[in-house]
Amino acid sequence: MLVCDIKKKLSGFSLDVNLTAKSGVTALMGASGSGKSMTLRCVAGISRPDSGRIELNGVTLFDSEKRINLPPQVRNTGFLFQDSALFPNMTVRQNIMAGAKKKPRGERADAAVRLAETFHISPHLDKYPHELSGGEKQRCALARIMAGSPDILMLDEPFAALDSHLRWELELELAAAFMRFQKPVLYVSHNRDEVYRLCGDIAIIDRGKNEAARDKWELFENPVTVHAARLTGCKNIAAAEAEGTRVFVSDWGIDFERGEKGGGIRHVGIRANNIVPASAAEAADDIAASFPFEIVNEIEDTFTCILMVRKRGTKLPPIRWEMRKKDRAALREMPQELAFLRKHILLLYS
């Protein structure tokens, strides 16, 4: 288990991370420059926090009060860099063997062959990194890390430097590696789909501060904060005001009954693919708010259609409504009203 409670001043903002990660994959999700990578660097020991404590499996790696700061060499962490950071002067085999430095020489050579097999890079053992594709580089870097049997695996946007068609292959490889690993994995990314597929728990980080890690289903269902809503892909977020049990959203020109006091609600959100024609609701009671609408703009995406809509007759900022193309075709007979269903409205407290 990893316990990380650190502060560090960075240019522009300060990092203040309080994170616990059990065995399994925990994502640290945030926009670029939110301090995610720095957090990993601090855990690995290649950057130094100003204060705080880092503990891995009961071993204190860093403690500013007790003046403990173990060098990265003895922390036994596995760190996968964005650009794989393979040693250009060494072959794949030598790179993996360098990762197994603690083992005796004969064992290292065997480990390189075995790990190359596991990560499907056996044909490339005697190639140099510049002869590999981006995905092969990352797999080699992963094999090199695994050669040292780390206590924790940390991945810093491992797909960032890859062409999109190479990502899927590596993602499958990663998922398999995580399954075998059985120890904590910290996964840093800003890509919600990647995170959703690969991780169990997700901690949102924004401008250096993080929210506690939450189960991914729970987080996507109820993001609670604007940052979490945005990072989980909610495209429509508007300021809201609660008065008694009613919630008013002036940007969308709607208000709805909440049933209970809405104290603390600052924003509401609705996902682009959760908007439905009012006629599609099963029961009138399911609908929080419905309104006549007009289409401002229509954009055809690869597999979906995106309609930018707003309340008819207003100049309000448009709302993004997204649907599969065949649903769009069925919509030629335009519905009169759109509906936001109760179960789909995200109540956000920040």
Place this chain on the structure above:
Amino acid sequence: MDLFPLYNSLRVSVIGVSAAFAAGVLAAFAAVRLPKTLKGVCDTVLTIPMVLPPTVVGYFILVSLSPKSAVGAKLHDWFSLTVTMRWYASVVAVAIIAFPFVYRTVRGAFESFDRNLLDAGRTLGLSERYIFFRVLLPNCKPVIIAGAALAFARGIGEYGATSMVSGYIAGKTATVSTAVAYYWQINQDDMAMYWVIINLAVSFVFMMTINAFTKPRVRG
């Protein structure tokens, strides 16, 4: 034909530049880790022999190593060693003159080196020593060799400081460049010419070496 000046030049350059090379690489490595202001100061001090007239460097060497100086006197008392007007005084001169060439080129390579590679090495549990010798140095090899060749070319043609600290003693301290000056002064133009040609040949070979190692390499 007495080839001693060539032999002496090569001897002085190889030893002097080797010393400058080791010191330059270590100094560059240390300088990269220094805080900015301190680095600026160290940089200036370490590269100043590059812009000073060699005679000034020679003067400093004489002042600090001659038998009348504090260090020179100690060397003489303890080891019966006189440094000045010997071939090894040229070594000291060449080392000091060549040092900035190694230091500057290598520092540039270290500064632009991908820090992730060093950090990756550390998280893999590799020792700082291993990272320095097996990751940093090999990956900076072309630049380091170019720096060494540049230093060597400068060292082998060194005249100003060498002539001050070692003079021209035939068969003892004569070098290619001091031989040229010597033969010119005593009106043996053909001998001067002979050493000029040798000098040109040596310089040519070294510039070829530099170019061979600094050729841009295409990496995927």
